[in-house]
Amino acid sequence: CSFVEHRNYKIVYRRYASLFFLVGVDNDENELAILEFIHLLVETMDRHFGNVVRFFTMDCFSNPFKCELDIMFHLEKAHFMLEEMVMNGCIVETSKANILTPVQLLEKT
Secondary structure, X not given: OOEEEEOOEEEEEEEEOOEEEXXXXXXXXXXXXXXXXXXXXXXXXXXXXXXXXXXXXXXXXXXXXXXXXXXXXXXXXXXXHHHHXXXXXXXXXXXXXXXXXXXXXXXXX
């Protein structure tokens, strides 16, 4: 099960090898939609950083610190992607191309 309920909230999580992605939501939210959101975030990071999904699924078992380091060295970009996807607690963008366009523009400057 990828959901934990506590009082009036739920924690929806998904594990990718040694990393866990957690999202806290109200009881009214659809858990499956949040799981899809987490997967979209990981796929978006994969498109930008390259082979992130492969790192999450295979390479983490042989080198568990590589995955964490890839994210931590580019934490500001990961946060920027998340900020492009969510505004005021609502998912506003699901297109990977639209999410990555501002990130790629920032890299050019």
